[in-house]
Amino acid sequence: MMGSIYALVTLGFVLAFRSIDAFNFFHGELYMLGGFLGFAFNSLLKLPMIPSLFLAIVITGLVGIMVERIAIRPLLSAPRFQIIFATATLGLIIRHSILLYTKAEAKLFPQYLPATPLKILNIQYKPQQLLVIAMTVILIISLYAFFGKTKLGKAMRASASNIRAAVLMGVNVDLTQMLTFGIASVLGAAAGILAAPLFIVDANMGQFMINKVFCVAILGGLNSTTGAIIAGYLLGITENLVGGYISTDYQDAIAFVIIILVLIVRPTGIMGKKALVKV
Secondary structure, eight states, X not given: OHHHHHHHHHHHHHHHHHHHSSOOTTHHHHHHHHHHHHHIIIIISXXXXXHHHHHHHHHHHHHHHHXXXXXXXXXXXXXXXXXXXXXXXXXXXXXXXXXXXXXXXOBOOOOOSOOSOEEETTEEEOHHHHHHHHHHHHHHHHHHHHHHHSHHHHHHHHHHHOHHHHHHTTOOHHXXXXXXXXXXXXXXXXXXXXXXXXXXXOTTHHHHHHHHHHHHHHHHOTTOHHHHHHHHHXXXXXXXXXXXXXXXXXXXXXXXXXXXXXXXXXXXXXSOOSXXXXX
């Protein structure tokens, strides 16, 4: 289940990275916004659960597009560290705004599936855990079909691979980059909404997630969506094995240990190719 969440958020992070060739450190806040907006619409505004979740995903997607239009696009010709600084600063503003609004209190996300566990092959599962895994698989398959079978998806892939060649082929690069950020933001929001009923909604949940996402992206290869998926599941399963069989004290540290080993043995990651980062 944790692997599914890591894979979903990191997939969006890698899509954004391939689009602008720089880290988008606002991506963790998209995960947080998805969960927080879903909570706000349902618990504070008393909207039904389904419309609340739908609105949360749509608004978070629009926020991601606005970040791309306002903070990232004007800096595409600038050194990449400026994009990193801009997205990290926006993340701080959003995070501390939510902290002020909630008075740094964590919120319990309402359960929208039965809490009674299901027993399959003598193992108990929460319905929400199964939903996380099922929705992740559905979203991944849908994305691969979109990028591989549709004209727009192929244009987005072309823009991510080589902007100059895409422009020469008549691809509207501005549109494809905007849509890529919208899709990446929707993936982050979906992961936040799927994970929120299992944990808590907190303004700092995005900061926690971006640390894990960065590790997963490095492990899988920054320019590989398939690597992001494999690495997400690898890290999620490894963390829980370490927590269950060794100690929970080492559960979070294992991510950084894996990153150090990967950087030593294979700096480009599991499925990464040539490094694309520009400073």
